[in-house]
Amino acid sequence: MRVCVIGTGYVGLVTGACLAHVGHHVICVDNNEEKVKLMQSGQSPIFEPGLSDIIKAAIQSEKIEFTTDLAAGVAHGQILFIAVGTPALPNGESDTRYVEAVARGIGSHLSSDYKVIVNKSTVPIGSGDWVRMLIMEGFAEQRATLNAAVLAGAGATEDLVTRKVLSPDPAFDVVSNPEFLREGCAVDDTFNPDRIVLGSTSAKAIALMQELYAPIVRREYAIDKTLPPVPVVETDLSSAEMIKYAANAFLATKISFINEVANICERVGADVVEVAKGIGLDSRVGNKFLQAGIGWGGSCFPKDVSALIHTADDYGYEAHLLKAAVSVNQQQRxxxxxxxxxxxxxxxxxxxxxxxxxxxxxxxxxxxxxxxxxxxxxxxxxxxxxxxxxxxxxxxxxxxxxxxxxxxxxxxxxxxxxxxxxxxxxxxxxxxxxxxxxxxxxxxxxxxxxxxxxxxxxxxxxxxxxxxxxx
Ligand code: NAD
The missing domain is CATH 3.40.50.720 (NAD(P)-binding Rossmann-like Domain)
Known part of the structure; x- marks a missing residue:
């Protein structure tokens, strides 16, 4: 399939390279020229085990290209991934300005060919409809510009024909497909996911996403090929967006929980390593994310937990437990x-x-x-x-x-x-x-x-x- 990935950070580049590795034709778009030049020369701008090798192989087999040209990416892709950053604003809210720029940009280059626009970035709940609106606004701006050119007799006819602007509204659907890869093992995680989440109301878009991920779902590139197929959770947009935040909030809270237990252990003379072993053997608890230490960090947990607290606040709910998880973590740091x-x-x-x-x-x-x-x-x-x-x-x-x-x-x-x-x-x-x-x-x-x-x-x-x- 023809895929365009916009934003080549830890998520976008790994997604693009892995999809190229399984046989799709991928164009990766980034607005950072230096990064694009580096990737065109076969180098990865980030350190991620195994990534450089699959990028080089995909370049050699002509399955992947890198460009700053969004128009070329949009024209190429049947499926367009938005994978730009969504860092935290000082008030904890998610900064969605990069997603906004890309969504408008996609709209301004859309033709009437059907496309699936995928929110891979972690975006606040409700962003699916917002992205649809921005794409439509971008498209309307494009149409207005071209119409003005025609009225001015500027000879835009050829452009109008190639971009099929004179046809009806663009046909596209928005899908939420949150990412769960872990930095440090992002390539392995992409080929061996615990689940794939697809949020959309469009059966057509879901079917195309199923086709895209089929080799991964069938475990063709998995470390253990005997495992049953990857579970695919098909749901509505908001639930898919919420799954991402809830997963990270749960994991961060689990670490804060064991850190709180560690702090009590220190005072009473118990050993948290033994305690974690003892409780982790309970299958309802599990032994992962029970390592006490100096707290959680990184580009996802802090901003995603803050964003969920902020969303809850917007809807008049105080997220007491999540606020406590953050406060334990600040102390632990x-x-x-x-x-x-x-x-x-x-x-x-x-x-x-x-x-x-x-x-x-x-x-x-x-x-x-x-x-x-x-x-x-x-x-x-x-x-x-x-x-x-x-x-x-x-x-x-x-x-x-x-x-x-x-x-x-x-x-x-x-x-x-x-x-x-x-x-x-x-x-x-x-x-x-x-x-x-x-x-x-x-x-x-x-x-x-x-x-x-x-x-x-x-x-x-x-x-x-x-x-x-x-x-
Ligand atoms: P990143 O900051 O590493 O990469 C973002 C990329 O987008 C950069 O290369 C930047 O140059 C590019 N970009 C920004 N604006 C652009 C534009 N207008 N056009 C083209 N490219 C543009 O971000 P990341 O860590 O890959 O995260 C991306 C998203 O995925 C975030 O929403 C994040 O929360 C989510 N996520 C990240 C991880 C992770 O482990 N890093 C895991 C799961 C989900």
Whole structure:
């Protein structure tokens, strides 16, 4: 099928590349020229395991193209994905200006050929109808411009014919198809989704989306091909939009729950790791998202939970539980500072090293990463902050890291530090030479913000080990 993906970030680029990999013809549109040039040369502007390989293969097999030309993308696609960012505004509301620009842009290039317009971006509940309205407005503007040109005798006839503007209103349907991929394993998640959600009232649009996803639903590209087909949830637009917010709000609340339990564990002398194991074995609870630590972050949970709270507020409902989940998380973000103060007392003039900066391992995404709060707080307290993160060391990325000295390996990081804080659970941090690192530090203290390291190994290496909620 012919597909156009607008916005080539973590979601759009992975979606476009994976759809090209399964055999569709994909044009990816982005308004960032530098990014487009990079992708045209076969490189991925983001770090995501396996992504570069499938982009290169898709370019070679001529299944994927990259452009800044929205008109070309719209003309090409039977199915058009909107996958631009929807960051949070300062009041917590979702900033939908990029979706608005793209929807109007699509409208201004539509002809009468039937298209399915897919909201892949996480958009506030009710956005399906809003996007339809914007597309119609964009189309009306296009028609008015062309009509004016005809009236002025500017010879737009050829354009009118090729774009079929003289035919009736454009035929299109809007589908909500929220994305659930996790950064760090986005390609695997796209080929092995737990479910696909399709929200629309149009049977025709749903049928085309089913056809698009058929190879993935049949598990043709799955790690385990013996699994039953991927469940497809067909629902109305608003329910599909709500599923995305409710899923993220639930996961964020689950983490805040175990962090609250961890804080109580610390006070009563229980070990949250044992507690999580004990409750996670209950199939009604499950063991995922029960790792206590320094809180949730990243580009989705914080903004999506805030947006849902904001939506509830708009409809006169106070989302008490979600507000509590956010408040526990804000407190949890500074728990590393409290632990450093308990061990080192005065932080002014001390040097603290952060192991990891990204909000989770296997990604280069620093958006709303807990590390940024920790850096800000430590800098405010007069502490010198150093950091080592495998991907930041590799990419040389420094945006947003002005208050921190970025080191190129863990031993350089440890050198001269009064304490280390493990912020991101990169698996290679389990293999470091901690005895060597301890010997390079003023005081070998490890605050394990993810309960990720082996306490015994660290203590044998000479560290004072402090976890989260470990009694
Ligand atoms: P991103 O910021 O990484 O990428 C957005 C891209 O859109 C950028 O490349 C930007 O240049 C491009 N863009 C912006 N305006 C444009 C325009 N007018 N025309 C063309 N391109 C334009 O965002 P992301 O992380 O991929 O997220 C996209 C959406 O998916 C968001 O709504 C997000 O909430 C949702 N989502 C993200 C994730 C995730 O893990 N990142 C997971 C699920 C859902």
């Amino acid at each position: 500074i728990i590393a500072i409290e632990k450093l103060q308990q061990v080192l007392k005065i932080l002014k003039g001390k040097t603290v090293g952060l192991l990891g900066l990204t909000f989770k391992p296997d990604t280069d995404d620093l958006r709303d990463a807990p590390a940024l709060n920790i850096i800000e707080q430590l800098a405010r307290l007069g502490t010198k902050v150093k950091a080592y993160d495998p991907i930041i060391a590799q990419t040389g990325m420094r945006h947003g890291l002005s208050d921190v000295m970025v080191e190129t390996d863990a031993e350089r990081l440890a050198d001269g530090c009064d304490a280390l804080v493990l912020v991101t659970d990169w698996k290679q941090f389990r293999e470091l030479d901690y005895a060597k690192m301890a010997s390079l530090m003023h005081t070998p203290v490890m605050i394990d913000g993810r309960n990720f390291l082996d306490r015994k190994v660290l203590e044998q290496a000479g560290f004072r080990y402090v976890g989260v909620g470990r009694g």
